[in-house]
Amino acid sequence: MKINYYPPCHDQDLVIGAPDHTDVNGITFLVANEALGLQAFKDNHWIDIKYTTSGIIVIVGDQFHVVNHGILPELIRRLKEVGTEFFELPETEKEAVAKPEDSMDVEGYRTKYQKDLEGRNAWVDHLFHRIWPPSRVSYRFWPKLPMDYREVNEDYAKHLKKLSEKIMEWLSEGLGLRREALIEGLGGETVEYLMKINYYPPCHDQDLVIGAPDHTDVNGITFLVANEALGLQAFKDNHWIDIKYTTSGIIVIVGDQFHRISNGKYMSAKHRATMDKEKTRISWPIFVESSLDHEFAPLRELITGEDNAPKFKPYVYKDFKFRKLKKLPLD
Numbered sequence: 001m002k003i004n005y006y007p008p009c010h011d012q013d014l015v016i017g018a019p020d021h022t023d024v025n026g027i028t029f030l031v032a033n034e035a036l037g038l039q040a041f042k043d044n045h046w047i048d049i050k051y052t053t054s055g056i057i058v059i060v061g062d063q064f065h066v067v068n069h070g071i072l073p074e075l076i077r078r079l080k081e082v083g084t085e086f087f088e089l090p091e092t093e094k095e096a097v098a099k100p101e102d103s104m105d106v107e108g109y110r111t112k113y114q115k116d117l118e119g120r121n122a123w124v125d126h127l128f129h130r131i132w133p134p135s136r137v138s139y140r141f142w143p144k145l146p147m148d149y150r151e152v153n154e155d156y157a158k159h160l161k162k163l164s165e166k167i168m169e170w171l172s173e174g175l176g177l178r179r180e181a182l183i184e185g186l187g188g189e190t191v192e193y194l195m196k197i198n199y200y201p202p203c204h205d206q207d208l209v210i211g212a213p214d215h216t217d218v219n220g221i222t223f224l225v226a227n228e229a230l231g232l233q234a235f236k237d238n239h240w241i242d243i244k245y246t247t248s249g250i251i252v253i254v255g256d257q258f259h260r261i262s263n264g265k266y267m268s269a270k271h272r273a274t275m276d277k278e279k280t281r282i283s284w285p286i287f288v289e290s291s292l293d294h295e296f297a298p299l300r301e302l303i304t305g306e307d308n309a310p311k312f313k314p315y316v317y318k319d320f321k322f323r324k325l326k327k328l329p330l331d
Contacts, residue, residue: 071159073248078152085146087199097141107141123209125199131157132193164288185261186220187294200281211273217255218324219289224251229281235270260312263298292318
């Protein structure tokens with residue numbers, strides 16, 4: 001809690017209440033008295049933020065860290081344990097859930113190599129499989145070993161879905177919208193939850209290899225946990241910063257779909273993954289996204305301005321993903 005007290009000032013050319021800044025934390029909830037004074041920098045100029053006596057202003061960073069989220073630390077520990085055990089299996093066991101060569105979908109196990117803009121190799125083993133809705137879950141790509149992999153992941157999926165819906169409701173209210181607005185913008189009951197496990201082996205020469213090149217997530221919002229080896233970095237104020245997290249904390253990353261659905265009010269977070277020199281780094285992001293055939297666009301309630309035009313055009317999600325991944329123009 002912080003209480004700010006700004007006395008009256010007749011010469012505002014000499015004194016300011018607080019210089020321009022971004023909050024160092026993840027998310028801020030603010031109430032104020034009737035004296036206006038909060039301003040936001042948008043479209044290259046400062047605008048006054050108007051609020052009611054009982055309203056709450058929500059200030060969100062590109063990504064934030066959630067603790068006390070209601071998911072038991074023991075469940076998160078078990079999620080990490082069964083995922084780690086899978087990647088420590090012999091290659092023949094992992095190949096049992098491999099992504100088919102002719103598949104156009106992402107589900108399955110594979111090793112991926114690519115280069116970033118600096119010419120470094122991106123090296124990661126990963127496993128994709130959907131965890132929600134049940135109609136889209138294919139257990140063909142869920143490991144049979146370790147034996148409790150399915151039980152743990154189904155339990156985690158149930159709790160993570162509740163948490164994600166609560167956070168999406170808060171983000172909707174932060175825009176002054178109905179609680180269901182962002183979820184409905186993604187597709188409502190058809191929204192999909194895609195689990196990915198990234199396995200980054202140790203690397204002593206980080207000038208040659210990076211875990212994942214810099215990018216923004218193509219989906220709506222991402223919920224990520226990781227083991228103790230740091231490596232996630234965010235691009236902020238023109239430089240890369242390390243994202244620190246606790247063993248049971250969950251990192252929340254806003255993606256491209258929410259950037260466009262919010263008509264640019266929420267920014268998708270640019271981030272990358274580095275590799276540890278000594279430790280294996282493993283992360284468990286869950287991507288919350290539209291079904292491939294769902295069309296998404298800026299919410300009508302957020303289309304304002306003299307021309308009353310949205311900043312982004314509508315897209316069917318599969319077309320948007322294709323153009324984003326192929327680095328084709330989007331607008």
